[in-house]
Amino acid sequence: MTLYPVFDWLELSWIGTVIRESTWLFPVVEAGHLLGLAALGGAVLVVDLRLLGFGFKSRSARYVLDQARPWGVGAIVLMFATGVPLFLSEAVKCYFSSAFWLKMAALALALSFTFLVRDRRLRSGRVVSPGLARALAAVSLALWSTVAAAGRWIGFS
Amino acid sequence: MSLLPFCEWLAATPWSIALHESLYLYPLVETTHVLSLMLFVGSAAVVDVRLLGLAFRDLPVSEVTGRILPWTLAGFAVAVVTGALLFYAIPVRTYLSIFFRIKLFALAAAGLNAFLFHRYWAADGRTWDLAPRPPRRARWAGGVSLCAWAIVIVMGRMIAYDWFDCDAQPQSAFVNWAAGCVVPGP
Numbered sequence: 001m002t003l004y005p006v007f008d009w010l011e012l013s014w015i016g017t018v019i020r021e022s023t024w025l026f027p028v029v030e031a032g033h034l035l036g037l038a039a040l041g042g043a044v045l046v047v048d049l050r051l052l053g054f055g056f057k058s059r060s061a062r063y064v065l066d067q068a069r070p071w072g073v074g075a076i077v078l079m080f081a082t083g084v085p086l087f088l089s090e091a092v093k094c095y096f097s098s099a100f101w102l103k104m105a106a107l108a109l110a111l112s113f114t115f116l117v118r119d120r121r122l123r124s125g126r127v128v129s130p131g132l133a134r135a136l137a138a139v140s141l142a143l144w145s146t147v148a149a150a151g152r153w154i155g156f157s
Numbered sequence: 158m159s160l161l162p163f164c165e166w167l168a169a170t171p172w173s174i175a176l177h178e179s180l181y182l183y184p185l186v187e188t189t190h191v192l193s194l195m196l197f198v199g200s201a202a203v204v205d206v207r208l209l210g211l212a213f214r215d216l217p218v219s220e221v222t223g224r225i226l227p228w229t230l231a232g233f234a235v236a237v238v239t240g241a242l243l244f245y246a247i248p249v250r251t252y253l254s255i256f257f258r259i260k261l262f263a264l265a266a267a268g269l270n271a272f273l274f275h276r277y278w279a280a281d282g283r284t285w286d287l288a289p290r291p292p293r294r295a296r297w298a299g300g301v302s303l304c305a306w307a308i309v310i311v312m313g314r315m316i317a318y319d320w321f322d323c324d325a326q327p328q329s330a331f332v333n334w335a336a337g338c339v340v341p342g343p
Binding site (some may be wrong): 042043156 | 196197203212228307310314
């Protein structure tokens with residue numbers, strides 16, 4: 001059992017076909033994807049910098065998270081809204097790209113870690129020790145950087 | 158005055174050719190350039206949304222700029238170094254790219270906006286440092302900054318596409334003029 005037929009079918013979907021056959025659509029959607037990356041970078045960084053002790057020290061990490069979260073969620077929505085059509089336009093290439101699978105794995109981990117571990121812990125109201133704060137930030141930064149780097153690498157294969 | 162002869166000389170240097178033809182180094186530099194955008198534009202955007210009064214409204218503007226701008230500058234430094242290497246690897250085509258030229262103008266606009274804001278308008282920051290919604294010119298500075306960086310990102314991405322390349326003639330007279338194409342006369 002292989003997923004190849006599914007990817008082949010996805011590539012032939014009308015969204016994938018429309019993007020693939022257009023000269024402008026892929027670059028334009030891709031540019032939107034990059035703008036989302038910048039916004040997501042800011043939203044992730046401002047919280048992780050606070051956890052590392054470099055951010056807004058006069059406020060709690062919880063405050064910084066509450067301020068940054070709507071922007072981070074908005075950026076993730078933009079990333080999916082642009083990323084899924086990009087994927088559909090070249091699903092078969094992605095199927096054979098190890099960078100794509102690395103990105104998907106890192107993305108699943110990054111989303112789970114951000115929402116289920118980091119944010120949940122910061123919003124729980126329990127005390128976060130400096131060591132734990134730094135660990136949360138380091139894992140978050142490492143996972144999201146991997147997502148971004150692997151994503152760029154899809155284009156090189 | 159044209160920088161084309163200089164770019165042609167650059168393109169002929171051994172290291173430029175080596176970087177251009179490298180299997181992993183060029184993609185690595187390119188990836189670092191893209192990642193620096195998360196740090197650089199992402200952190201600049203944090204300052205901009207504060208200036209627009211859209212987030213961190215109860216945090217002093219001076220604390221936001223003081224804490225965040227060093228990271229913006231660090232990200233900018235990485236972006237400039239990797240960007241210069243990318244230019245060095247493909248000098249002639251990049252120099253003659255209309256997208257690259259628009260990107261440089263947007264960069265200059267963003268830089269001028271930031272310089273003017275910090276040099277003149279932020280000087281009276283004490284009067285509105287705590288304002289949830291800063292005065293109009295500060296909001297303008299934030300908005301112009303966001304737009305300029307967005308143009309820089311979009312144009313940067315578009316450099317990869319060859320629709321307006323000089324060797325893809327015929328192009329409109331405007332494209333040939335703006336991209337600096339050397340087109341043989343009729």
